[in-house]
Amino acid sequence: MFVLEYKLRGKPSQYQAIDEAIRTVQFVRNKCLRYWEDNKGVGQKDVYKYVTQLRSEYPFVQDLNSTACQ
Numbered sequence: 001m002f003v004l005e006y007k008l009r010g011k012p013s014q015y016q017a018i019d020e021a022i023r024t025v026q027f028v029r030n031k032c033l034r035y036w037e038d039n040k041g042v043g044q045k046d047v048y049k050y051v052t053q054l055r056s057e058y059p060f061v062q063d064l065n066s067t068a069c070q
Contacts, residue, residue, distance in 0.1 A: 024060055 008015075028051060035050050036042050055061045 020060075024064065027058075028054060028061060028064070 008018075010018075031054060032047050032050060036047060039046075051061075055064070
C-alpha cells in the first residue's frame, strides 16, 4: 500500500471539508466492498454501475467525480 503523509495548516472549515470527503469515500468504498462480497460473479464494471446507482441514491455521493468513485 502506498501511503502519503503531510502536515496541514488550515482553517477549521477546511479541516471539516477534508473530514467530510474522507467519510464519503469510505462510505462508497464500504458499500462497494459489501456489494462485491454479497454477490457472486461481480466484476469491475458491475461495481462501477453500482457506484452510479449510489450517486443517484445519496446526495453527498454526487459531489464525487468519476475518478474519485473509481
